[in-house]
Structures are given as structure tokens and as C-alpha cells.
Amino acid sequence: MSKKTLIIGAGGVGNVVAFKCAMNSKTFGEITLASRTLSKCDAIAKNVKEKVGVEIKTAAVDADSIPELIVLFKELSPDIVINVALPYQDLTIMDACTACKIDYLDTANYEHPDTAKFEYKEQWARDDAFKKANIMGLLGSGFDPGVTNVFCAYAQKHYFDEIHTIDILDCNAGDHGYPFATNFNPEINLREVSANGRYWENGKWIETKPMEIMQVWDYPEIGKKDSYLLYHEEMESLVKHIKGLKRIRFFMTFGESYLTHMKCLENVGMLGIKEIEHKGMKIVPMEFLSTLLPDPASLGERTKGKTNIGIYAKGIKDGKERTIYIYQVSDHEKCYEEVLSQGVSYTTGVPAMIGAKLMLEGKWQGKGIFNMEEFDPDPFMEELMIQGLPWKIEER
Ligand code: NDP
Numbered sequence: 253m254s255k256k257t258l259i260i261g262a263g264g265v266g267n268v269v270a271f272k273c274a275m276n277s278k279t280f281g282e283i284t285l286a287s288r289t290l291s292k293c294d295a296i297a298k299n300v301k302e303k304v305g306v307e308i309k310t311a312a313v314d315a316d317s318i319p320e321l322i323v324l325f326k327e328l329s330p331d332i333v334i335n336v337a338l339p340y341q342d343l344t345i346m347d348a349c350t351a352c353k354i355d356y357l358d359t360a361n362y363e364h365p366d367t368a369k370f371e372y373k374e375q376w377a378r379d380d381a382f383k384k385a386n387i388m389g390l391l392g393s394g395f396d397p398g399v400t401n402v403f404c405a406y407a408q409k410h411y412f413d414e415i416h417t418i419d420i421l422d423c424n425a426g427d428h429g430y431p432f433a434t435n436f437n438p439e440i441n442l443r444e445v446s447a448n449g450r451y452w453e454n455g456k457w458i459e460t461k462p463m464e465i466m467q468v469w470d471y472p473e474i475g476k477k478d479s480y481l482l483y484h485e486e487m488e489s490l491v492k493h494i495k496g497l498k499r500i501r502f503f504m505t506f507g508e509s510y511l512t513h514m515k516c517l518e519n520v521g522m523l524g525i526k527e528i529e530h531k532g533m534k535i536v537p538m539e540f541l542s543t544l545l546p547d548p549a550s551l552g553e554r555t556k557g558k559t560n561i562g563i564y565a566k567g568i569k570d571g572k573e574r575t576i577y578i579y580q581v582s583d584h585e586k587c588y589e590e591v592l593s594q595g596v597s598y599t600t601g602v603p604a605m606i607g608a609k610l611m612l613e614g615k616w617q618g619k620g621i622f623n624m625e626e627f628d629p630d631p632f633m634e635e636l637m638i639q640g641l642p643w644k645i646e647e648r
Contacts, residue, residue: 255281255612258330260315260345261337262287264436264549264593265359265394267296268601269336271591272639274306279609284328286311287337299592315341321348330354334608336601338437339363339370346378350385355611359394359604360440361485368443368525370485372623379621389621393607394600395561395580396422396502397486399641401624402603402632403563403578404490409629411576411645414496415567420486421479423471423505426557426584426595430546432513435555435596438542446514446523450483451501452491463511467503471560472644473581479503489623496567517541548597555584555594564648575648580641590640599641606635 257280259269266285273280285293285308293310300308313324315337325333325348335345335358342362349356362374375391382389392398400420408415424435434441449460465481484502491497506514517523524537562579580599587598607624610616616627624632636643 255279255332256328256330257281257283257332257334257608257612258325258328259283259285259334259336260287260313260341261335262289262292262296263336264552264597265336265600265604267299267549268591268593268597269334269604270296270300270308271304271593272602272605273334273608274300274304274308276605276609276639277306279612281331282309284309284311284330286313286324288312288314303592315345318344318348318351321345322351325349325352325354332357332608332612334604335359336604339440340365343374343378346375346382346389349387349389350378350381353385353387355387356382356389357393357604357608357611358391359398359600361392361397363440363443366525368447370444370483372485372488376621383620386619388611388618390607390611390616391621391623392486392489393604393624395603396420396484397489398600398603398607398624399580399636400561400563401486401490402629403643404494404565405625405627406629406633407563407565407576407578408494408625412565412567412569412574415494415565416496417499417566418490418494418497418501419564420484420500420502421469421471421560421562421564421579422503423469423474423477423479423560424596425471425474425477425505426555426559428546428551428555428594430551430554431509433546433551434548435551435594436548436600438545438548439538442514442517442523442538442541443525444484445482445504445506446518447483449481451481451499452487453499463506469503471505472579472646474558474560477505479505490625493623493625549593552584552588552592552594552597555588558583559595559599561599562643577646577648578643580636580643582641602639602641603636606632606639609635
């Protein structure tokens with residue numbers, strides 16, 4: 253029987269997911285794109301129809317409201333909900349999925365709007381409810397988290413008896429021509445990079461000041477780049493699932509201009525997430541800044557250059573030390589040519605589609621809540637090769 257797919261969120265990532273599901277419509281069947289603003293869904297549906305020749309339906313929904321979600325789910329009866337709205341909506345969408353017994357997938361872990369804290373606790377706590385409803389939830393099926401978790405599982409399966417250290421390396425060498433803009437939702441992006449850094453060593457989390465640790469990494473097809481240690485959510489699940497792990501860190505590149513702007517904005521209080529009084533009105537500085545900054549979905553046309561995201565893993569195989577580097581390089585302009593989005597939305601949206609495809613095809617199956625590395629990485633790695641994110645492995 254033909255499947256039904258519901259995508260929630262019509263931003264940069266939602267655009268890519270809509271395109272890629274339409275390109276794989278044999279698996280996804282009848283596709284609906286829903287978001288807060290119907291006109292954004294309609295604009296995407298129009299482009300998909302023109303470029304791919306597939307009709308997708310659209311709907312308006314406030315995903316902060318469980319009753320509204322339930323009404324939409326009952327009307328559409330989707331087989332899967334792909335959540336590419338914001339992390340603030342994760343729990344409401346998960347709870348509506350439980351109520352209607354529908355499989356769930358997202359790309360970013362839950363964040364409370366008032367606290368810049370990323371953790372899986374509240375989503376993992378829904379494991380029993382998902383099991384009872386006989387449904388599956390796949391968390392973090394973007395690039396990082398997402399593909400980086402699958403790279404780790406692939407390294408563990410094929411290259412190591414034990415992995416001792418992992419460095420996740422995220423380089424975006426794209427240039428959009430603006431002095432300052434973010435490649436995905438500004439609020440989520442700035443909350444992530446202005447938070448304290450954190451890495452895991454010998455069973456303990458070690459906290460650093462924001463951008464305190466810098467290391468130069470050499471990225472194939474891009475070159476050497478200053479890379480800063482950040483906390484990133486995939487580490488929380490990887491420390492549970494990768495055998496023998498002694499240390500895991502996450503590095504991301506930032507250009508001079510980005511860092512200078514961020515420092516200034518922070519110094520004047522523009523990154524604040526608590527309400528302040530302004531001329532008799534209450535405003536949240538970060539939300540106001542987010543309104544001023546370019547919409548990430550509009551960067552596609554202007555962005556040139558490449559992204560390179562991968563994992564650098566060291567460990568033991570057959571009693572000998574081994575180091576491997578698995579990475580994927582994307583070109584912003586090629587992404588735009590294919591689906592009218594820049595590379596960061598593309599590298600997030602394609603894995604979201606692949607995760608959902610494996611679930612619908614029954615290749616990744618289970619009841620309850622799962623992180624990416626808990627499944628066989630091979631079918632996912634094969635799909636990456638054919639769906640636009642080819643990867644490479646080097647012995648170092
Ligand atoms: P955007 O800000 O471009 O888009 C978010 C979309 O969600 C918008 O269309 C917005 O609707 C919609 N939305 C927000 N609130 C609601 C709501 N209450 N109800 C319904 N829809 C809502 O973000 P991106 O596309 O850049 O990012 C999407 C997700 O992908 C985020 O969760 C982000 O953290 C994640 N991500 C994950 C990455 C990974 O590698 N794992 C990397 C990059 C992003 P409207 O426009 O109408 O307000």
C-alpha cells in the first residue's frame with residue numbers, strides 16, 4: 253500500500269526534505285509539508301512541482317499545540333512524521349505522534365526556549381510511551397547529529413575492535429557575502445556557539461569557556477582552518493554506544509568576521525535569551541536579532557564554497573593501532589542547483605530523508621526511541637552515496 257509522509261517545518265531544511273522525499277516518491281508516497289506559515293509551504297511545493305514534477309500537499313499547523321497536531325495527524329494519517337521545525341517543537345510533536353501511533357524522526361534534540369541546554373533526557377524519557385504505542389522514534393537524523401553518528405557506527409563495525417578517541421570535525425568554508433549571517437536558524441545556531449564548550453574524557457564531561465580551545469585541522473578539498481571546540485549533542489549518545497571510548501570532542505570552524513560579530517553582539521547583550529523591557533514592551537534580544545539577520549533559507553543563491561564534515565577516529569584493530577578519517581564534502585552551489593538550498597540545509601535534509609526512507613522500507617526498525625548509531629550503518633552509508641552525499645575513508 254502506498255505510504256503517506258508528513259514533513260513539519262518549511263525552513264531551509266524543510267525545503268530540502270520536501271525535494272528529496274519527492275525525488276524518492278516511490279517510498280514516500282503521498283507527501284504533505286506543514287508549517288506555521290502556509291505560504292512558505294506553498295512556495296516550496298511550487299518549486300518541487302516545477303523541478304521534480306511531483307505534487308506535494310501543504311497545510312498550516314502550530315506545532316507548539318498538541319491538539320492542533322492531533323487534528324492534522326488524524327486528517328492525514330501519515331506513516332511517518334519528519335520533524336524539521338525547531339528543537340522547541342520536538343516534545344509536542346513526539347507526544348502527538350504517541351497519541352496517534354505514528355513513527356517520528358527529527359534532526360535536533362529538544363531545547364527549552366528559556367534555557368540554552370541541549371540534552372536527550374526528555375526525549376529518551378519518552379521511550380516507554382513510544383514502546384507502548386508500538387511506534388519508533390529516530391532522533392538526530394541530520395548531518396551532525398546524524399551522519400556523524402552513522403560514521404562512528406560504521407568505523408566501529410568495519411574498522412576497529414575498540415575505538416579510543418573520536419574527533420568530530422565540522423567545517424563550513426562557504427561564503428554568502430554578508431558580513432554576518434547564520435547557515436541555519438539564527439537563534440538555534442547562536443545559542444549553540446555561544447554556550448560553554450564541553451568534551452568527554454575518561455567517563456567525565458569537561459567544561460570549557462566558549463571558544464576556549466582552538467585547533468587547526470586540515471580539511472581535504474578545503475585546507476587548514478581554525479576549529480573551535482564546542483559541545484554538540486551527538487556526543488551524549490555516542491559515549492553510551494561506542495565501545496571502549498576514552499575521549500570524544502567536537503570541533504567547528506568559524507571565520508574571523510563571524511567570531512568578531514558574535515563577540516560584539518554578546519558584549520552588548522544581543523545574545524540574551526531572557527525577556528527584557530523595551531519601551532513598555534517585552535522582547536527577547538536573541539529573538540529580535542534573529543528577526544534582523546538574513547533568513548538562512550535565502551542564503552542558497554549567494555553561497556559559494558564547500559562544507560566538509562567527518563570523524564577522525566583512533567583505536568585498535570587486531571591488536572594494532574589504527575587511525576581513520578571518514579568525511580563528506582559538499583559544494584554549496586551544486587546543492588542550490590539541485591534543490592534551491594545552500595549546503596548546510598542540504599547536508600541536514602538529505603540524511604533526514606534517508607533516515608525516514610530506511611524506516612518506511614523496514615530496514616531500520618524498532619519500537620521505542622533510538623539514536624542513529626544503534627542501527628546497522630551499512631544501508632545508510634549506501635544511501636548517502638546515491639542520494640547526493642558521497643563520502644570517503646582515509647587511513648591516517
Ligand atoms: P528555519 O528557521 O529555516 O526553519 C524552521 C521552520 O520551522 C520554519 O519554517 C518555521 O515556520 C517552522 N516552525 C517554527 N516554529 C513552528 C511551530 N510552532 N509550528 C510549526 N512550524 C514551526 O530552520 P532550519 O530549516 O535551518 O532548521 C530546521 C531544523 O534543523 C532545526 O531544528 C535545526 O536545529 C535542525 N538542524 C539540524 C542540523 C543537523 O545536522 N542535525 C543542522 C542544521 C539544522 P515559519 O517560517 O512559518 O515560522
